Amino acid sequence: MGSKQAVRQEKILKFIKSFTETSGFPPTVREIGKGVGISSTSLVSYYLSALEEQGLITRERSVSRGICLVETERETSSQDTISVPYYGYIVASAPLPVEALAGDETVELSRALFDRDTADLFALRVKGNSMIDALINDGDLVILRQQPRVENGEMAAVWVDDSPGATTLKKVYYEGKQVRLQPANPTMLPIYVKANQVQIQGKVVMVIRNLEE
Amino acid sequence: MGSKQAVRQEKILKFIKSFTETSGFPPTVREIGKGVGISSTSLVSYYLSALEEQGLITRERSVSRGICLVETERETSSQDTISVPYYGYIVASAPLPVEALAGDETVELSRALFDRDTADLFALRVKGNSMIDALINDGDLVILRQQPRVENGEMAAVWVDDSPGATTLKKVYYEGKQVRLQPANPTMLPIYVKANQVQIQGKVVMVIRNLEE
DNA sequence: ATTATAATCGCACATTTGTTCTATGTCAAG
DNA sequence: CTTGACATAGAACAAATGTGCGATTATAAT
Known part of the structure; x- marks a missing residue:
């Protein structure tokens, strides 16, 4: 042993x-x-x-x-880096161009960082510090998994159809006909919107902040 | 010719x-x-x-x-992952065993994420949410560059010799004989300590938060 | 406890290997 | 032809390095 x-x-x-x-x-x-x-x-x-x-x-x-x-097979054969398509900035004023810039740029990441499939991942860079409530700062790189629905409590990029007209990163809770968007920072209050007014762009699976560049 | x-x-x-x-x-x-x-x-x-x-x-x-x-750029892309030694958790109750567990475990990262040398990097995982003021949460992986001094305003792992007796992540400002440890979160107040009471363990160069594991 | 086996250390030795210094050869410009 | 910069050897040396051996300690089996 x-x-x-x-x-x-x-x-x-x-x-x-x-x-x-x-x-x-x-x-x-x-x-x-x-x-x-x-x-x-x-x-x-x-x-x-x-x-x-x-x-x-x-x-x-x-x-x-x-x-x-x-070298073992694993290290040799399967490349240990993945290329995640980079869709540009996520800002608080426009929806995500999810399909638009596909393949334009990519972000190289180590596959070892991820457990599940890495096929449907995409990356966004955060602009502005409007998402500081989610412990996410200006310039952070956010890796998302493209999916239309998330589990309760998971953080996602959500597009709120309504008043604020913004895509933000929030924890999502489905509560009947409405959805509670809970900031990650517990000191801030949640937002409630109608279920048909939110559109899940993807689930946040990783946040990378580079302080040195 | x-x-x-x-x-x-x-x-x-x-x-x-x-x-x-x-x-x-x-x-x-x-x-x-x-x-x-x-x-x-x-x-x-x-x-x-x-x-x-x-x-x-x-x-x-x-x-x-x-x-x-x-290595030229092209060749570099083939060997593009680096192994960063992983020194375990950073907690608010003990200094970092910077030299102790050398080479024990490693974290695989894409070299493309870093600009400078990758030799003197090491990784720590954050335990507890005592560093939420630095936009860093429980479970986050912090990549640091081992160095005894940082520039003003850079975030570092600092060991405060004195009362709290804790290693934390703060922005460091040298102000004469004292050092100002400024939380990254602007809503929180800085801490002032004597210069000889702080010891820089390393400079924070990256924060990686995995939400999916 | 005793014994055997595995782990571990220290050291000394022979190579291997990078560095340096000196000497020689080449060759084109003055 | 002389001079000087470049190219090339070779030897000598110190440091780095792999290896082997004996001694010591830990660990497990008896």
Whole structure:
């Protein structure tokens, strides 16, 4: 079972992968040791031999950094990034052009971030801070799943046909003939509208805020 | 004109690429020499320096096989995910174990999301909603860049030595001998602490909220 | 407790490898 | 022809690095 050895081997594998990705070349025995908390080069070598035995890595004898990860099918075959179509900005003054700009631009995301299908996703960037009540700020990237209905309590991009004439991000609750649009921020009050006046554009599945650009 | 030097540099470049692809790690100076027909290590080093000057490769000083091809945009898109070490939760009761759990788990992210280096990034998951003032909610994944200082106004994970004894995410302003920790939410008031009482754990570069899991 | 086995460390050694310094060869411009 | 910049070797050296061995400690089985 999850013996200490197995855990460490896993740790070493991860380290090698991470190191190689960031540095451009594999780590040395000593670097691995430092990376995973082993203070003996021979022990690292010991584990490396075990990993080689298992066919998880390849080693060149007496060659510095002579370690090569054996890629698994999953990592090799299915690309681990997905391209999510980017539909531009979501503003509080116009409906979403859901079909219009299809395929124009895309946002690259790691597939590992998502559990379900990634086919019907699309992305929007938030303009203005009118959605701060949903913990969403100006410039945030919102990933949505295109669907006409959501579960109670899920956040969605909703187009309110009526007075405010705006698409916003709110938690949606179906309450009989009306719909309650609940801001994510609990200190703010909900809005009630008739069920036929709201149109679900998609369900919010992820929010990405980049502070560094 | 296609001087001999240019030809050889091209040859070296090709060799490095080919070698790296087949071996899984970059060649040594001597291997390059043998590969392109140069019998002097110093000459290879000489050309390598030239290539580095041109920005075509990256070299780590005194590191065996410390050569890294500078990837062109096209090639980059193939290996476009990075592994960010995941250091667990950030809670309001203990400092970050920044060094402790190195390499334990990782978060896979698309490199395209980042502009700068991705080497010194790490990830934390937010526990509790004590940081809702920073537009960050329970369960959010925060990507930080490990650095001891931030620019005025940037959001950082700060460890306040004093009374609250907590690590939180705040916008940091250096104001003489004291530091102003400004919540991201403009409706909340800042906290002032002495400069030597705060310790910057890292700068927040991205926030990822997954609503679907 | 005792024993056997697995884990772990420290160290020393032999290579490997990057760097540097000096010497030599090439070749075109003055 | 001389000069000087470039190109090339080669050797020498220090640092980096993989490997092997013995010793020690932990872990599990008896």
